[in-house]
Amino acid sequence: MAYVARRLLQSLLILVGISLVTFVLLYLVPADPARQIAGRSATAQTVENIREQLGLNLPFYQQYLRYLGDLLQGNLGRSYLQKTEVAELIWSRLPASLLLMAGAIACELAIGLTMGAIAALRRGTTVDNSLMVVSFVGVSAPQFVIGILLLYVFAVRLEWFPIGGYGTFAHLVLPSVTLGFLGAGWYSRMMRSSLIDVLGQDYIRTARAKGLKRAQILFVHAMPNAILPIIAMIGIDIGLFMSGIVVVESVFGWPGIGQLAWQAIQRIDIPIIMGVTMVSAFAIVIGNLLADLIAPLVDPRIKLR
Structure with a gap:
């Protein structure tokens, strides 16, 4: 049982590490999710409102902690383009x-x-x-x-x-x-x-x-x-x-x-x-x-x- 508990803890840490690395890489992608959702014809104010609703205007660490909290609850987020839960x-x-x-x-x-x-x-x-x-x-x-x-x-x-x-x-x-x-x-x-x-x-x-x-x-x-x-x-x-x-x-x-x-x-x-x-x-x-x-x-x- 001790071995299983230790391996489960290691697995959890690995998953957290993967989530962090993936989140960093996607954070660095030169794409604006708010603009994708709003569409090309949207005004700057509309784009900014969407960015605020999604928390994309927050610092990186706050965005990650927010994502990690949702992830621990089984919430994988919502697709930007398909408008459906991931x-x-x-x-x-x-x-x-x-x-x-x-x-x-x-x-x-x-x-x-x-x-x-x-x-x-x-x-x-x-x-x-x-x-x-x-x-x-x-x-x-x-x-x-x-x-x-x-x-x-x-x-x-x-x-x-x-x-x-x-x-x-x-x-x-x-x-x-x-x-x-x-x-x-x-x-x-x-x-x-x-x-x-x-x-x-x-x-x-x-x-x-x-x-x-x-x-x-x-x-x-x-x-x-x-x-x-x-x-x-x-x-x-x-x-x-x-x-x-x-x-x-x-x-x-x-x-x-x-x-x-x-x-x-x-x-x-x-x-x-x-x-x-x-x-x-x-x-x-x-x-x-x-x-x-x-x-x-x-x-x-x-x-x-």
Whole structure:
């Protein structure tokens, strides 16, 4: 419990730090929110009145403390341009993003762990080298390039999947593969290295000497230990997803918070940018915390201190 309490406190401090850094950066953006709200034809007095209503005429530290107070109450502010509460906008888009994230995690685990296990079992062969080349491409290629190539091949040429949109399983496949391909590359390399190390341990040699079947040795004795580093990476992956989801959702027209953030960036709608940033940061922090807490359940040798 002491460990959990300490990690929760650390997480809270991280979120406060992220809010401060983001607030400073957006404060320095050369844009006038009051003018955006009032419109180009508004008088100077109207703009000044709006600035006063929003508290934009206050010193920086007062603006930040005011924002932080609202944030602690769950108030993410109101969109300057859409005239809607940011929390409502994010909440309406969140299910689509969570669905895409779940699909991406499933893809990267299925592809990455399979490739890594095969490469480890075929170490030093052409199969091993080929799979590692594919994994290198996965971690190196920009996601928008992968997305466009998948669209061209499977949506335009073969017509197996729709070009974009949302609503069916077919719409989910290509964006999930695009978002998960990067993680699959990392997972395959890590799985290969970890499994090779585990297969060289004494208890694996003992299992072989007892005459256990190869499949039993692999799935019962080797995989549970080799997969431990992957668990920690899943929490970190949430951060990678949040950074890549903006591009992927824009390419495939997926109506999630990534697309919402991209639209807000184009229009310099600061409350939405802040809101999406904080929700993403919260997801990353919680993901890493859960990864730390789940690891001892998989391997009792790991102690939380």
